[in-house]
Each structure stands twice: as C-alpha cells, then as structure tokens.
Amino acid sequence: MITLVDIVIVLIVGFYYLRKIGTRGPGLPPGPPTLPLVGNIHQFPKERLWLRFTEWSREYGGIVSLKIASQTAIIVTSPRIVRDLMDKRGKSLSNRPQMKLADSITDGLNIGFSQGHIWKLQRRAVQSLLSHEACNKHIPIQKAEAIQFAYDLLKDPKNFFEHTQRQFASVMLSTIFGTRCPRYENSLASEFFSIERDFDELLAPGAHPPIDVIPILQYVPERWAPWKTICRDLRRRQQTFYHRLMNACEQRMKNGRNNGCFLEDIINNRESMGLSREMVAYMGGVSLEGGSNTIATFIHRFILCMMCHPDTQRRGQDEVDKVVGPERMPQMEDIANMPYVQAIIKEVHRFYPTAPLAIPHSNATDESVDGYFIPKDSIVFMNIYGIYHNEELYDEPHTFRPERFLDSEFGTKADADITGLRSDIHFGSGRRICPGMHLANNAVVMNVLNLLWSFDMTKAKEDIRDPFCPITLEDFVPGLTIGPKPFECNIQPRSDKRAALIRAAFSEARSIFSMFEQELTDDEKVFVERW
Template identity: 40%
Template sequence: MDPIPVAIVVGSLVALIAMRLTRIGKRPPSLPPGPPTTPVLGNLLMFPRENAYLKFTQWAREYGGIFSLMMFDNPFIVISDPRYVKELIERKGGSVADRPASHLIDTVTEGKYLTFARYSNDWRTARTMLQKALSKEAVIQYVPIMQAEATQLLYNMMTKPENFFADTTRFGYSVSSTVLTGTRAPSSESPISKKFFHMIEEWSGLLEPGSQPPIDLIPILKYIPARWAKWKGLCADIRRQQCELYNGFVTMCEHRIANNLRNGSLLEGIIADQKLGNDKILIRGTIGAFLEGGTDTTSLFLKSLILMLTSSPEAQAKAHKEIDDVIGSDRLPVLEDFANLPYCQAIMKEVLRIRPMVPIGVPHNATKEEVIDGYVIPVGATVFMNQFGILHDPESYDDPDLFIPDRFLKSEYGTKPGVNTDVRGNEYHFGAGRRVCVGMHLANNAMRQNTMNFLWAFNFKAPTDPATGKPLPVDINNYSEGIATSPRPFKNIIEPRSPVHAALIRKELIAARPIFERYEHELSPEEAKYAASLGI
C-alpha cells in the first residue's frame, strides 16, 4: 500500500479516537448544569467519597435545584427541589422507577433485594404483596406488639440510660422481626441480634456512595484478583452473613407451619401460601429489605430524636406541658393521642426535616427519556433525590441547620411565608414515586408512639461541665457516614420525669408479658429468662 494513504488513514483514525475521547466526560448542553468537567473522567475525581449529601447540597446552592455530574459519559442527575421531585419522580415515576445496575449489590444479593432490585416482574410481585400486608389499615394489627416493645424501650432507657444507642436499635429490629418472622428480640445481646447488627453495619458502609471503586463505570475492575480488591472479600462476607440469617428465619417459620404453631407472621404467610413461589433468593431479598429497612428507619430516627431533644430544653418544656395537659401522668400515651399533640407532631417533623435517615435516598435509573424544565433526562441517567438538600434549602426554611420545631406550628411544611407548598410533601424521608418505602405506615406508627413516650417519660439533658457547672454544648451535626446516617455516640443524661412515671413504666411492662410471650417460643433459655425478668 502506498505510504501516503496509510499515513492518512492512521492519522484519521487517531483524530477520530482523539475526538471521541475529548467528548467522553463532557457535559452535553441538553443536561442540567453542574460543576466543570475534565476530559474523559468528567466529574469522577470530585465525586465525594463520604457524606455525599453535603457536597450535593453545596452544589445545589451553586447550580440550582437540578444539576448534573458526568461519570465518564454516564450522567448523574441530582434533584434538590421539590418541584422536580413532583414532576419527574412522582408524575413521571414510571420513567425512573428502575434502579441503576450495581455489580456490588448484585454480588451480595443476586439482584433480588427488594430495595435495590431492578424494575421487574419479581420486584412488582414482592412489592404488591408487601403493600397489601403493610397498608395503613393492615398495620393496625401490629399496634399492640409495637406499643409493648416501646414500653420495654422506656424501661431499658430508664434502668440503663447509657445503653440507649443499642436499645433503640433493638427496638427497631425487634418490631420488624416480630412482624415479619414472628420472633422478637428482647435483648440487643442475643446471638441473632448481634449477628444482624454486625452485618447491617458492614452493608451500610459498602453502600455509601463513593466508598468503593466505580466498578459499574469501569467494568474491567470486576476482574482484579480478590487479594487486591478488598470489596470482593467484603461482598462475600456480607452475602454469607445474609444467607445464614435469612435462611435461618425461613427454616424457623417452616418448622412452625409444619407443627401447627403459626403466630401470624408475614413470612409464615409468604411460605405457606407461596406468595413469592419457591424463589428462595427473592424470599431472602424480601426478608433483607424488610428487616434492614425497618430497623434503620426507626432506630436512626430515635437516635436523632434523643440528640435533638438533648440539645433543646426549650422544646422539651413545651412538649412536657402539652403532654401533661392532654394525657397526664396516670397512663402512657397511645397512638390516638398523637392527633391531639401538635407540638409533639412538630418535634417529630422537625427531626425528620433536619436529619432525614437516608439523606440522598436510593438512586433511580431512567428507562425513558424525559424533559424537565427544558433539561433532558436521558435513558440510563442515574437520578438522586437529595432529601437533605430539599429540607435544608435556605430559600424555603429560616435557619435550616437549626432545630426549631415551632416552624411546623406556623406552616404545614415548616416553610417560610410565601413559599409555594403545592408541590411539597412531609414524608421525603420515605422517598417518592413508585419506590416510596413500602413500610412507611408501620414506621410512622413506631415514630409517633416513641416520640410521645420519650416526651411523656423523660428529661433529656446535656452533661454538665465540672469547671463551670453549665451544660456542655451538644453537637447536632456529628453524624456517621453511610447511605443511612446516624448520630455518632454522644453522652447525655436521661432521667424519669417523676417516680410516678417510673412506676407506671414498670407496671405497663409487666402487663405486656402476654403480648410478648406469643413471639418468644424460639428464644434461647437465657433470652427467655431475661425477657421474663423485665420490670420485676
């Protein structure tokens, strides 16, 4: 071949490749604006490795309520404005009901973990089943066990206040486990409880955006040997733990069914009626989503509630007066009281506003192109709903980083006068659209009951500085990393409001024994002995 044409061909190919490479990572003009990109990588190097919600919120203030990031040539869309939540995730929810592909998650769950599963027939079958079982009307049947568990939580916090972190987690897990598997957890030190809590801590860390290599963006990373890829060992370990735990619950319920010892758990019905067929992986994924989501949602809220109350004696004083006027000290609160306690409602709403449990939610995947406010949301885009950014917008909230329950007495959504509330919701912490949390009604009942209980029963105080005699400052921003965030352990003082309150807690816990006993048949002898001794 003539050397001149060869040179032309080679040069042309090099030019084409160079042009293609310069386009990779570049933001198309049709996308929402965002931070400057670099060739090929886009915004990859600036993607936060921890606390992504804080960086997303900072970028939202700079680039607007909808902005984009480029991960190579993969667009990430971040929504921090309720207008866009309403328009894209709710009104056009079918276009973003999918989840992004995740090699890490699929390695652990085989693709059938309900929270992260793709928008498929399996997902629709499992979700429809849970929607019926956990509807607002259906969860009324679980109120007695939830209230009994909430009473034990009061007792635990009264007798060992220094253990409130473990005890709030135990509450969330025990309610979820009782409803799903028919077995409660009277102690956070039981073998199954400890295994579950250890697993969920590792799982949450694995899921933190930016915490692991971008395997889905650079697929060749899948083939790195395990000795150089820490994530492979972590995935294998989490999968082993989940299989052991969740298969154990299935075996336990199968034994009850075979021996006519059913106690009405959801899992018994799933197995006996073959609501998910014989798909053991889907059953295991449904168990995991229910238990992990239920435990996290409630326990993280309770920890934040205690932190915020400890920081605000003024809010406690107002709530104590309201509760004393409406309920008094001769009985514990019941769910029906919540409608008559507007300040307690305001406290709960403000805790959920200032610290949503999953600050950027679980990402969505666009399966159909949409145009929002002139911006194109292309097929394959990963869409984040930045709950933290929405709920900390200074254009919508006065002093958004401060704990001010009174804002919810002035307006339904706690917003400034004049803010358009037609597109807002009070439950962004549960997500939105077709992926909204299926257990939200059960979680709401638990959060309402415990908010009333804590304010009825206790004074929460900051420790005193021995040098000055004044309360030490409380850091309400000291939160852990993870897809779900929690206050880091903090010191406080938890005291019963009076001997009358303390005596009634003991009395009500003893009275709850018949409710507990129905769900204690699989306890070890040590656990059963401990459960029977509570309150005595």
C-alpha cells in the same frame, strides 16, 4: 492491506469519541465544569456526598447534571422537579442504576435495589403486607416493644443506644418473621446490626471505587480490591441470617404454631405469587433492614435533639402532660391533640434526614423536564438533605426549631414556593417510595410520646461542654443512611409514679411477647425470667 490513511482515520475517530467521554452534552442541566474522560469524578468527596450536591444546587439550580466518565448523573433539589420528574413519571423512574456491589451480595434480590420483573413481584407482595390496614394489626406488638424500651431505660439508662436498636429489631423480627429478641447482647439484634452496619458502609456513595461506571475494576485481583473480600463475607452472613429466620418460621408453621407474622402469608401463597424461597428470604430480610436501622436512628436523633434543646423538650412534655396527665401512659391516638409534638417529629425528620440522598433512581426512557434533556439510564439522585436545608424554603434551615411547623404546613417561609413539597418527602418518591412508612410512623409516634411522658433527657455532664451540642454533621456516622455517633445522655424518670406505671405496663405486655418467644435460646429464656 491496512494503509497509513486507515490508521489515521481510526485515530481521528477514536480521539473524537474519547474526547466526548466525560463532557456535558447539549441539553443537559447545568453543572460544575468537567474534565475529559473523567467528567466530575475528581470532585466527588469520599463521604457526605449530599453536602457537595447541595453546594452545587445553590450554584446551578434545582436540577444539576454531572458526568461520571460516560455516565450521566442528575441531582434534583427542587420539590417541584421531584414531583414533575420522579413522581409523575414513576414508571420510567422506577428503575435503579446498576449497583454491582449490592448485586454481588444479594443476587439482585434486595427489593431496594432490584430491577424489572423481580422488583415488580416483590413490590406487589410487600405492598399488601405493609398497607395501612395490615400495619394496624401489628400495633399491639409495637406498643409492647415500646413499653419494654421504656422499662429498659428505667433499669439501664446508660445503654440507651443498644436498647433503641433492640426494640426496633425486635419489632421487625416479630412482625415479619414471628420471633423477637428480648435483649441486645448476643442476640439476633446485635447480629443483624453488625451485618447492616457493614452493608450500609459498603454502599455509601464514594466509599469505594465506582465499579458501575468503570467496569474494568471488576477484574482487579481481590488482593488489590478489598471491597471484593467485604462483599464475599457480607453475602455469606446475610444469606445465612435471613434463611435461618425463614426456616424457623416455616418450622413453626409446620408445627401449627402460627402467630400471624407477615411471612406466614407470603410462604402460604409463595407459588401463586411467583416467588422463589430465595426471594422470600430476602423480602423478609430487607423489610427487617428498612424498619430497624432507620427508625432506630430517628429515635437516636430525637433523644439528641431533646438533650441539646431543653426548652423544646420541656414544651413538648407540657403538651403531653396536658393531654395525657400523670395517671396513664400515652396512647397513639393522643398525638392528634398535640400539634407541638407533631412539629417536633417533623423537625427531627427535616433537621437531619435518615437517608439524605435516598437510594438513587434511574430512568428507563429518555425524559425531559424544565427544558432539560435527561438521557435514558441516567443516575437520578433525590437530594432530600438539600431540599430540607434550602434557605429559599426555610428560615435558618441549619437551626433546630419545631415552631416552624406551627407557622406553616411544611415549616416553610410564608412567601416560599412550596410546589411539589410533601410532608413525607423524606420517605422517597414515585413507585420507589418506602413501602414501610405506615409501620415507621406508628413506631415513631409511640416512642416519642412515651419518651416525653416518661423521662427527662439531659446532658450527662452539665459542667463541661458536650461535643454534641450544638449538633453538627461531624456528630453523625456517614453512610447510605446516617445516625448520630454514640453519645452520653442522662435519662431519668420524671417521677416515681410514672416509673411505677411503666413497670406495670411491662408486666402486662408479657402476654403479647409470649407468642413471639417460641424460638428463644436457653440463655434468653433465663434473661426474660430475670428481667
């Protein structure tokens, strides 16, 4: 028989454990006050989470803890702690927190979010494909696409946003799947960016209820859970798109028309690598995601910064002219002699980083750093935005000023503690650092040099205050990655001679494009001939 005493004991024990949910346990890093059961959930904004994280880091220090019900979240805004916790303990911190929304779409096959054995297999394959040496083999198609981008700007400068997206989607489609897209409208590029935009918005921190920490939300009927409909639609669109690209690559190989794309090596060695067809399709698709949207948003930010800072643009153009001159277009190796242009690139990365919080990590074992306890399976955020806007590191961090990188290696104050700071910290940390950084750096350099050499980028309406100048966070689309909202920019060639050199270079690039145009539609073939 259950007695009244038994009931009272159960209630007392239950109350004791419920009271602990949402509270900050002993040894955790400091953080904002919590509420019972919910912890800090009520303090999370629905967008631009990195701003709140940065505010907390200023108040509580370089490592902060939060409670999301029973889950612990750690925010790291100190480069030294990033090094000590996330870089030096890469094996433990290589996990990802559970992300049910992403997994419901990708079956856990997206290398950005995958775990355990699947991630290790994918990482090994991707590292071999995206090594520095392997990326150098694909510089010709990157150069050719950068030249078409310049040519597109000559012909149709108003649509520079779409031209940018087309270029980088086409680069990644060519290097990974062996097929390119010569135009944006009704193409693989426009279809991809539609899928990617919806996927990015779905996964943005705070965009949807925290299903991972409140599992009961999984059982809410779909009519009251709009994210379920979004996930189902995205799953269908992603899988159809990635498999269509892989099937075309396999068919090309069967017909003996190989063109040296990344996926050919993977398909030939798939079984020995322990990879399924589904895994290969997602490896290709995720590489396309990582190399298209992120670089496109960088170039959008670059154009925006040049438009709003004409003195910076002019100084960069002067340096390019001094090294290159008007008789030829720039080459990648020219960047070595352009310290100010290098500084511009670094400042664009710092000013508004593409992924302000990267993708969160999770630790496989209990860890400790700076005397604080980090319990196993914590969600660990690397606050890249907060690092790059720390007033203890940078003078006037909210001001766009490339000159800071001429004064010091990392653009920091003379007396700043730069322990742990890396020039590539915007690419992430530890074993989860972006594997495509070499491909991205090549693309950035080519396009920045071409844009500065070829064009003047000015406000579309000089007599009316442009809402994007000065640049604020309100000008950016929030998401897992951020980029500027579409804006107007007057892009004009700097001289008729430079325009003629661009046209000639585009004509010469046809021989490189042709090997990646085997699957063009009839409409695209007509477009290529006309263009």
